[in-house]
Amino acid sequence: MLHQKKILLGITGSIAAYKSALLARELQRRGAEVRVIMTPSATEFITPLTLATLTGHPVHSDFTENKDSGEWTNHVELGLWGDAFLIAPATAQTLSAMVSGTCDNFLMAVHLSSRCPVIAAPAMDLDMFQHEATQSNLKILKSRGVPIIEPESGALASGLEGKGRMAEPESIANWLENWFRSKAPLAEKKVVITAGPTHEPIDAVRFISNRSSGKMGYALATELNALGADVHLISGPVQLSAPAGVQVTRVETAIEMHTIALKSFETADIGIATAAVADYRAKSSSSVKLHRDEIPTAIQLQENPDILADWGKRKRGTQVLIGFALETDEGVESAKSKLARKNLDFIVLNSTQNEGAGFGTDTNQISIFEQNGKSHIFDLKSKKEVARDIVTILLTHLPQ
């Protein structure tokens, strides 16, 4: 969730400022880009050099960059740069200045010029925190939509015990991640995705399968998770590791995939079937390895359930259903007929006629046909970019 997020980290004059270095590191470790501004008193607790070295960007605490040349620091530009302005630690003095709109230092000027959400993580002694004035300031800030990351209880620098310690860097980073997640376009949406091939056993070591790598389904799961969705990936046997933040259930056969997929779809908002489910399984299979002379020369097959078609029969309300069609010919008519037959909102067609598209490759060339008659033809792209295109169209199908 913090990947490529721009975090403007404001540090004010509290002993907790020493933790801001660890906080900057933690945010960067999670993929965020961090720029630091400090109040003059914060620079007495921790040096700008430390923060500048850690973040790889100059740290600003003054309106002038270079007094001799008259070069000034652009507080408006910094205020516009961030996706969030996190003030951690935020002293009682800063909280009060935030309420009154005081602009007596560079950080407070950025505060007034920032268009991104401002978040404060207070840090102070327990009596200062409990004081009616501080509590009233916090209330006003909350009522203005400034989220407050509550301080923790414990030993304070004064020697007293109580509430006032700035939340630990890891807790602040977790808080930010959850906050970004709650603002993401797919926040609170549950998605179930089937991916990969299935293995239909003939005996204990042999099976019927296909060349699906699962890459498209995994790329979609990653993209949807990044947009805040709660993703359940039901994966056939593939050589891919679980995308971070995605719940993965690994299965072997179509029957197993079918059972789990139907259950998961009951509570899902979106169902996406990328799996190349084997259409047939062997009517009977052996639980031990068959010897060469025991292997039947003809294997009787039995039809597997169509997971996507069964989702389509159960689809209700605002649930959105997306199917895939892989065809070795042009395939438009066949894809459109699946779109209607399986009760889909849209279908993604990739034809193996196009070089670089389909099974096993890292790229794909798709066309999308929507149930409302619209169609889209895309260029050959990486599966990651293809996943983005699919999600862009998916977003237009969600209730506003």
Ligand code: C5P
């Ligand atoms: O096999 P077919 O071309 O009909 O596959 C089209 C779509 O149906 C794909 O999205 C695939 O994941 C899904 N499907 C399924 N269960 C099957 C066969 C296909 O979910 N048994």
